[in-house]
Amino acid sequence: MAWFDRLKEGLLKTRQGVQSSLRRLVGRGVDPAVLEEVEAALLSADVGVRAVDRMMERLRDHGRGTDPTESLGLLKETLFEILAPAQSEPLETIIRRGPRPYVILAIGVNGVGKTTSVAKLASRLKQAGMTPLLVAADTFRAAAIEQLEIWGKKIGVEVIKHRQGADPTAVVFDGIAAAKARGVDVVLIDTAGRLHTKVNLMDELKKMKRVLNRELPGAPHEILLTLDGTVGQNGLAQARQFHETLGVTGLALTKLDGTAKGGVLVAIAEDLKIPVRLIGVGEQEEDLQDFRAREFVDALFGVEV
């Protein structure tokens, strides 16, 4: 099932709510109760109060004396305009165009789905005919290495690892050496989850990036920040901090198979203009999709234009 369909399924309630508001909008002028429903849909999608207030303001202004359906269309168009630049080409295309080995560094706060996403991506790239290599640079969390190893076995991709407690930068170093020796196409580095507020742990990532670039000029080619789809307004703080520290080049938004809509992406897209490379829609290896701005906006509202 396409991720959009899965999203739609979870969104049925909001859909019905907003669709009926749409119907009521027609021919009645902008009714405050209807506006409130639209506002509720956006707020409950984690779009964030400031952006929502701004949009509602526009809707009210525009709504005066004009066709309300048109107003709502305008609102969706506004959201689409914000999110469209966040749509990216498929990673496969980008990687094929890029240097070899293409190095992807996966980062993010604890438990957002870094390891799972990295494994799913490796599987996808393998299916596209490339040779990926996984690097277990989370040497901190208990059994993080085993987790990646199990994935590696499952999808048939080699994993470079050290022991738990080892210096993660040393693992990265070995990973690059192995990648060069084996001539692989893509190196995917799984790092330990860390809160963006922890200065020493952020410094550790900076060091990793430096070493990568020293061992392989130009690397890492992609710094992929994973965000949890259920995250609220803190998602923006995470994106800002990781971006400021490292320069994030792409986002992965996970756990969209639930009822969360990941609306904080609107604020992130507006503020940081980082492309969204991947969407996680489940725990299995095939549950990884490309991000489409149009579908995302439709899902936020639960209505197709």
Add this chain to the structure above:
Amino acid sequence: MFSALTEKIEKVFKKLRGQGVLTEQNVAEALKEVRLALLEADVNFKIVKDFIGRVQEKAVGREVLESLSPGHQVIKIVWEELRDLMGQDHAGLSLSSVPPTVMMLVGLQGSGKTTTCGKLGRMFKHQGKRPLLVAADPRRPAAGDQLASLGSDLDVTVHRADQEGASRSDVVRLCTEGLARGRDHGYDVVIFDTGGRLHVDDELMLELEDIKRAVNPHEVLLVADAMTGQEAVNVAERFDERVGLTGVILTKIEGDARGGAVLSIRAATGKPIKFLGIGEKADALEVFHPDRMASRILGMGDVLTLIEKAQEAFSKEEAESLQRKVASNTLTLEDFREQILQVNKLGSFDQILSMLPGGERLKTMAGAQEGGLPEKEMKRVVAVIDSMTPRERRDHTLLNGSRKKRIARGSGTSVQEVNRLIKQFLGARTMMKSLVGGGPGKPGKLRKRRKLIRALPSF
């Protein structure tokens, strides 16, 4: 010690000076700011709406108290309502009189169940109990390894049986075996670390119901991530419907998330928040304080902690004697030195500032102005005073040119610096006097401020 929110609300009430009651209009204006703050903290939008309505009702028509500005008064009502919404006090765990006490951790993927399970194991062990941890997630790659590794670090036993693609009945059997082991081998607490699942995944929610029926837990705790957005309520309600929660543990609270999720969960389900996860290490588990959380959600920093520390550092007698001296203008350089050293006891300047709302901004400001850390400056001041004789310290008027030269040499500073210090001291003395007030019956600013602090522990 006031946050951006407080400042904004103060501004709303500036015009109100001299008016007797809080009116509908000015309260509504202030509550707009509160609404923004709550939504930005991820409090569920429905709860925000109800909440604002309730506060509006409570505040309008209230007499403006003498001791508090109207703005403070609204903040106080808001803060108290928030605190009460989160439950009055710390809610403990209910332990069974017949061991083992059975606990079940449930929640979404990645919320921190396994880490929390380890932390609880450590806590019970420290209380002299024998905990058994059961890895009830045989499916996620290496989930069992993760708990086993935590257990071996903590020297706590872990029961596990990994099985890729385990069926529902396999998982239930694993749990029943874990419970039997706990009972038969005299464990005091058995904690089940269940696999993360989406609240809308019917198959996995059925499994959770089965586990619950099989192990009959005393506690079913929802582990939720402090960074969760508006979904928090749906998640908590669905888990509560299916397996009946007894409480909540909020994790990853040491970051900068304001944690509105906690308020939402509590308000929606009525289940108490029992613990906070404040770090990745096994000892990073804290009991929950509703009042502190209320301050945090409003973005007011952890001022309460600071006040507690200050109370530890200054005894009541010291404070009173100091106040007398200030009021009678007999404060000496010796007292001044004592003061500086005591402020140091609270922690480094950096640490103190971090606990204040807007502290990060203050930090950069202080650094920029002094061209260095205020601590260095304080050390120099203390060094200068230390080079004085006891008589000089008690009576600064003795300090003539030659004495100042000697002090400068002794402290490795210059006569200008000694002069500057004396000027600072005299300035501080005058300022403190004006704060404390001219004596009985004439309350100074500090007294008013103190009234507010008493009225509102978070300030």
